[in-house]
Amino acid sequence: MSRGAKRAATREESEETRQTILRTAEQLFMEYGYRAVSTRQIADACGLTQPALYHYFADKQTLYVEVIKENTGKTQSAMERIVRRNEGIAERLRLIVRYLYNTTQHDISQMLHDIQHELDPQMRELLNQLFITGLIAPLASIFEEGIQTGFLRHPSMGGLDATNAAYLFMSMLPRFLSRPPLTVPEHGPSHASRHGLKIEQAEMLVQVLLYGLAEQGVGERHQVETVDSDHTL
Amino acid sequence: MSRGAKRAATREESEETRQTILRTAEQLFMEYGYRAVSTRQIADACGLTQPALYHYFADKQTLYVEVIKENTGKTQSAMERIVRRNEGIAERLRLIVRYLYNTTQHDISQMLHDIQHELDPQMRELLNQLFITGLIAPLASIFEEGIQTGFLRHPSMGGLDATNAAYLFMSMLPRFLSRPPLTVPEHGPSHASRHGLKIEQAEMLVQVLLYGLAEQGVGERHQVETVDSDHTL
DNA sequence: CCTACCGATCGGTAGG
DNA sequence: CCTACCGATCGGTAGG
Structure with missing residues (x-):
């Protein structure tokens, strides 16, 4: 493989890794909150070491x-x-x-x-x-x-x-x-779709x-x- | 002052301190969340050292x-x-x-x-x-x-x-x-209490x-x- | 109720 | 992208 091809692949992989970090961080931040999610958790979930994150983002x-x-x-x-x-x-x-x-x-x-x-x-x-x-x-x-x-x-x-x-x-x-706050009320033993409700x-x-x-x-x-x-x- | 009076006062003060901790912790926990509030912050706000909290409560x-x-x-x-x-x-x-x-x-x-x-x-x-x-x-x-x-x-x-x-x-x-989500709409330059609204x-x-x-x-x-x-x- | 201190974990850096 | 490591801060304990 030529150097050019290898570098292009690396650039794509790099962007892919960046997207992986973003998606993973989103899930964790939104579920547990900024403070409760450590940079090590994010890195682990991406299969990276924690310092590797700082290659893609300046800080947390x-x-x-x-x-x-x-x-x-x-x-x-x-x-x-x-x-x-x-x-x-x-x-x-x-x-x-x-x-x-x-x-x-x-x-x-x-x-x-x-x-x-x-x-x-x-x-x-x-x-x-x-x-x-x-x-x-x-x-x-x-x-x-x-x-x-x-x-x-x-x-x-x-x-x-x-x-x-x-x-x-x-x-x-x-x-x-x-827990979902707006569950559909079940009235009576019949199936919910009974009265068209x-x-x-x-x-x-x-x-x-x-x-x-x-x-x-x-x-x-x-x-x-x-x-x-x-x-x- | 007799020993008895001094001990009674101490017991009252102790209960008072406990209430102070509870009130202070409530404010901080509710504003910033459990994780973001440290036991040292709570203690400081009560005028205590951090280990003193553990005399009143087993843990955070x-x-x-x-x-x-x-x-x-x-x-x-x-x-x-x-x-x-x-x-x-x-x-x-x-x-x-x-x-x-x-x-x-x-x-x-x-x-x-x-x-x-x-x-x-x-x-x-x-x-x-x-x-x-x-x-x-x-x-x-x-x-x-x-x-x-x-x-x-x-x-x-x-x-x-x-x-x-x-x-x-x-x-x-x-x-x-x-920010309050339900501010009263001001319609026009007149005062809000104009139309009885x-x-x-x-x-x-x-x-x-x-x-x-x-x-x-x-x-x-x-x-x-x-x-x-x-x-x- | 204090001083002194512990192990664990944090975000971030050095250097390659 | 890794290993090694830093200073700061955390919750909690020892001992008085």
């Missing part, structure tokens, strides 16, 4: 930042693709929930905690911006459309503005306690976000209970 | 477990008191949100992460049970009442069962990104949970979209 923090950049980039692409689809608000929200459930099994709040508490202020600011422009903004654009078209309640009528709706949406995603988790979540838990037009009267503010005189 | 894990026990116990009392109040479902939920916002500024999902990943299986099981009986159960009893009285949509009609509703409720609580965060959250973001009876038709299951044949 840089590796973490690259992981988040990669992850956020992919998610942003997928979300913008979904946002532009020719579907209703609800359906596009369902698609986003399914995408996030399938790709990131982790709790996103852990990632945010690490960004706030374990990183340099500079990196923190960078990743916060990535999070907002990559995840919050596409989501908010859907909610904004819903508000403009009158499908969603206007902020001045007791609704949420688009950005806050996006944050609330994100906060509803995590599986609580590592097998509602998927993603759909259930969007249902609640859009229409709430209350029976329509029944029970207590609080619907758009606009608080008269000037109590305090 | 035991201290953490005691913190959670104390915390959960107080919260359980408060929640059960609120549950028994003579108020509507929505108002009691608002009171619970306010209580949790005022007492625990932290993200509860971090506590759950630490319980799942940083503790012995035995302690994990214990604290999971405490979490369920202390926080989920009281909340679920409110939702169950709402379902029984017909105020909340029945699980067989596309609603959530009481336990899952409780989990969802808890997951909606955290302030996202350490100053809706408090706790109330806003309960509003969304109960009635959703959608305009009532407007836009897409998905209200109780019961999925016909036998698509796959």
